[in-house]
Amino acid sequence: MNKRVVITGLGVVAPNGTGIPDFLEAIQNGTSGIRFNPQYEALNFNCQVSGVPDFEWDHLKTYVNEVTFHGLKGQGIGYAIKAALDAWNDAGNELDYESDTVLWDSGCVFGNSVSDTAVIKNIIARVDAKEARKLGSRVIEQVMNSGATAYISGRLGLGNKVITNSAACATGSQAVLMGYEYIKFGMAKRMLVGSTEHVDPYIFGAFDSMRVLSRKFNQFPEQASRPMSASSGGFVPGSGAGAMVLEDLDFALARGASIYAEILGGANNSGGQRNGGSMTAPNNGSVIKCLEEAVMNAQVQAQDIDLISGHLTGTMADKMEVANWMAVYGKNNNKFPLTNSLKSMIGHCLSAAGSIECVAVALQLFHQFVHPNINLEDPNPEIAEMIGMDALPTECLKKEIKIAAKANFGFGDINTCLIFSKFDYNG
Amino acid sequence: MDKLTILDELKKVLAPYTTNKEALGSINDQTDLIKDLKINSANIIDIIIDAETKYGIEIDPDSAEKMSNVGSCIDVIMEKMNQKE
Numbered sequence: 001m002n003k004r005v006v007i008t009g010l011g012v013v014a015p016n017g018t019g020i021p022d023f024l025e026a027i028q029n030g031t032s033g034i035r036f037n038p039q040y041e042a043l044n045f046n047c048q049v050s051g052v053p054d055f056e057w058d059h060l061k062t063y064v065n066e067v068t069f070h071g072l073k074g075q076g077i078g079y080a081i082k083a084a085l086d087a088w089n090d091a092g093n094e095l096d097y098e099s100d101t102v103l104w105d106s107g108c109v110f111g112n113s114v115s116d117t118a119v120i121k122n123i124i125a126r127v128d129a130k131e132a133r134k135l136g137s138r139v140i141e142q143v144m145n146s147g148a149t150a151y152i153s154g155r156l157g158l159g160n161k162v163i164t165n166s167a168a169c170a171t172g173s174q175a176v177l178m179g180y181e182y183i184k185f186g187m188a189k190r191m192l193v194g195s196t197e198h199v200d201p202y203i204f205g206a207f208d209s210m211r212v213l214s215r216k217f218n219q220f221p222e223q224a225s226r227p228m229s230a231s232s233g234g235f236v237p238g239s240g241a242g243a244m245v246l247e248d249l250d251f252a253l254a255r256g257a258s259i260y261a262e263i264l265g266g267a268n269n270s271g272g273q274r275n276g277g278s279m280t281a282p283n284n285g286s287v288i289k290c291l292e293e294a295v296m297n298a299q300v301q302a303q304d305i306d307l308i309s310g311h312l313t314g315t316m317a318d319k320m321e322v323a324n325w326m327a328v329y330g331k332n333n334n335k336f337p338l339t340n341s342l343k344s345m346i347g348h349c350l351s352a353a354g355s356i357e358c359v360a361v362a363l364q365l366f367h368q369f370v371h372p373n374i375n376l377e378d379p380n381p382e383i384a385e386m387i388g389m390d391a392l393p394t395e396c397l398k399k400e401i402k403i404a405a406k407a408n409f410g411f412g413d414i415n416t417c418l419i420f421s422k423f424d425y426n427g
Numbered sequence: 428m429d430k431l432t433i434l435d436e437l438k439k440v441l442a443p444y445t446t447n448k449e450a451l452g453s454i455n456d457q458t459d460l461i462k463d464l465k466i467n468s469a470n471i472i473d474i475i476i477d478a479e480t481k482y483g484i485e486i487d488p489d490s491a492e493k494m495s496n497v498g499s500c501i502d503v504i505m506e507k508m509n510q511k512e
Contacts (some may be wrong), residue, residue, distance in 0.1 A: 070443040071473065136476050137469040 005183045006423060008257040009091025009245030011083035011194070012359045015051030015238050015346040018082075020090065024363050026345065027371040028396050032222035033346045034236055040208075043201055047213035049221040050199050051238035051347035055079065064155065065097070071138035074116035076198035079241035079352075080148035081155070084110065084192055088156055091245035092257050097155060105251075107160030107188050109178045110149040110243075111171035111195035113351040117202040119143050148196050148241075160188040168410030169311070170268075171195045172242060172354020173418055177266045179246045180418075189251040194243030197352035204237040210280075212315055213237065225348075226375040227312040227341035228322070228383050228392065235313040238347030242355030244362065259423045261365040264403070265298030266418035267291075277413040281317070284324055290415035291328040291407065298419035300403055302329045305337045305419075307370055307404040309361050312341035313348045321409070322383050329405070336387040337405070338397070344374045354408040358418065361406050365422045370397040428482075428508060433501050440477050444470045456498030484508055 010020050015033025017023030026033070037050040060078055061069050063085050072078065089095055119142045126135050141147055146164040153162040161182060167174045172195035179191030207213055214234040217224035226232035252259060269290045271283025295302050308325055312318050322339070330336050342357045349356055364370060376394050384392070407417040428436075438451060445451055445464040460466045466474070475491050478484075478500070484507035486494075494500045 065446050067444055067446055067467070067470070134476055134479075136473040138473065 003184050003186060004249035005180050005246050005263045006249050006252050007244050007260040007263065007362050008247045008252050009087040009089070009093070010260060010359050010362055011086030011090060011243040012356055013053045013055060013079040013083050013240045014242070014356050015053050015240060018053050018055055019086065020363070023359070024367070027342065027360055027363070028369060030372040030374045030396065031345060032225070032374060034221045034224050036218065036221045039201060040204070043205065045205060045208045046211070046215040047204070047208050047234065047237065048218040049214065049224045049236055050204070051236060051349070052199050053079065053240045064151070071136070072142070074119050074142040074147060076112055076116050076196045076241070077142060077148045077151055079198065079239070080110060080194070080196035080243070081151055083194055083196070083241035083243040084152040085155065087194070087243040087245050088192060091247070092255070093245070099157065102157050102159035104159040105189035106158050106191070107162055107182065108149055108153045108158050108192045109161070109163045109165055109175040110152060110193065111165040111167070111175045111351050112145065112148055112197060113166055113168060113171060114200070114203055115143045115145050115147055116198060117200050152192065156192070158192065160191070166351070167414040167416070168412055169348070169350055169353055170408045170410030170414040170416045171351035172356070173358060173406060173408040173416040174268055174414070175355060176244065176246070176263070176358050177268050177416055177418055180263045180266060183246055183248050189248045191246045192243065193246055194241060194355040195351045196241035197239045197350045199237050199239035207237070214314065223375050225314050225344050227310070227314040227344050227373065228318050228380055229376050230378045230380045232314040232318065232380075235315055235343065236347030238343070238349035238353070240346070240349050240352050240356055242352060242357070242359040244355070244358060260362045262421045262423045264300060264419045264421050265294060266416065267293035267297055268414070268416045269293070270415070271413040273413045279413070280411055282409050282413055282415065284320060286413065287324045287409065287415050288327050290417050291324065291405070294405065294417035294419050295328070300419060304403050305329050305405050306401040307361070307364065308337045308339040309357055309404060309406040310339055310341050311408045313343055319380060319382055322386055326386050330387065336391040338370050338393055338401075339387065339391050340371055340373050340393060342371065344376065354416065357408070358406055361404050361420050365401060365404060365420055368398065368400060370399055370401060372396050430501060430505070433504055434497070436481060437478070437497065437500060437504070440474060440481055441466070444474055454497050456496065456501070458497040460495060460497070460500075478504060482508055484511060
């Protein structure tokens with residue numbers, strides 16, 4: 001069993017655009033979604049900027065019924081519901097919430113890193129005040145890690161695998177890869193995949209303490225996220241959700257679905273926190289192995305890659321990441337693939353980064369453009385030397401791109417790489 | 428507080444937990460919260476918590492178990508309010 005897997009629906013809640021049309025326009029124009037964050041200032045964070053989606057909470061009333069809406073507090077779950085149901089709808093699927101039909105051939109892999117800490121905080125406060133009995137029935141479903149997945153699958157009646165994955169910053173692309181594999185190997189016809197993250201002062205406070213966040217651009221928020229630049233000094237907290245409907249090609253064609261792009265393959269591994277790898281740093285050998293396996297599994301050659309959508313967060317690690325890409329995709333090729341980082345516009349959405357970036361890749365393949373790297377006025381000289389400035393667009397390029405690679409690397413030494421292609425029925 | 432006032436107030440407590448507004452409009456003592464108003468059984472606990480806040484009472488677990496239809500809800504609420512006074 002070896003099925004072709006295509007992307008038929010997209011949904012997104014991103015700092016620079018909520019909903020596909022706004023997000024598409026933003027990434028074509030190089031619009032930053034990074035703003036000053038007064039809460040971070042009040043909390044004495046070194047980093048006082050972040051990317052928060054423009055999200056109308058009441059809008060969720062059109063996605064869930066009023067009983068579900070009443071008592072829904074988890075911000076990340078809200079993002080996930082919107083992105084996922086938008087993707088399902090975008091794929092041309094009927095949104096029949098009242099039907100008793102269980103969709104046995106359709107499942108969901110949706111990831112996140114931490115469940116909503118605002119909900120957790122409420123529980124802690126109540127319990128400590130000896131008011132546990134006042135918590136009610138709606139908090140557990142919002143603190144369980146599988147909360148987002150449970151809301152999504154329940155709303156749509158999904159009856160295949162329903163899984164919540166978590167692999168730190170590699171979560172989103174890992175979710176996409178898992179969904180892809182279930183379809184490829186014939187275990188499902190359709191998988192709703194993605195991930196969600198909420199900019200949360202408790203989680204990002206802990207990152208702030210690690211001194212890995214941007215701190216020198218608090219007065220210039222839109223310039224704060226600077227992947228691959230000489231002046232980058234840490235990543236910018238971001239949040240949101242990305243979702244895609246993946247589908248068995250024959251199944252998609254039979255129902256007349258329109259197709260954004262195809263997934264040709266991918267790889268997911270761990271460096272075992274050995275040979276330079278640690279809880280927080282990748283084992284470069286395993287990164288290279290992952291990038292190599294991805295092209296091998298996709299049955300393409302490294303020199304066929306037209307676009308690299310990097311992890312590229314705006315930290316010291318960017319240089320190493322580019323060197324790893326270079327080791328695999330620069331070998332037999334004088335011209336290094338065009339390379340961009342969506343994080344230059346939206347910051348680092350942790351678990352949601354991979355899925356939002358996958359949505360951006362699908363849009364670039366479908367509409368045939370390469371989004372710019374913003375804030376790259378002062379490229380890191382070693383990176384520029386390695387791959388050449390021609391590979392680093394700072395303006396949106398209208399260009400034919402056939403194959404794109406997307407990778408994410410997460411704490412715990414987890415690597416994921418996906419290979420996407422423009423859809424062509426004849427392969 | 429008389430029974431009719433409590434019934435009226437109870438409708439407001441139940442409202443966020445049922446999508447069946449028509450049935451809610453015409454509730455009587457026999458209206459079953461789960462069968463007639465299609466309230467999710469897990470939400471009964473939320474209704475009890477909301478009722479405690481609204482009427483300034485405490486409903487112990489044994490009394491809470493009795494609250495399956497509108498009539499029994501009103502009985503329990505009245506009983507607890509009387510105990511308070």
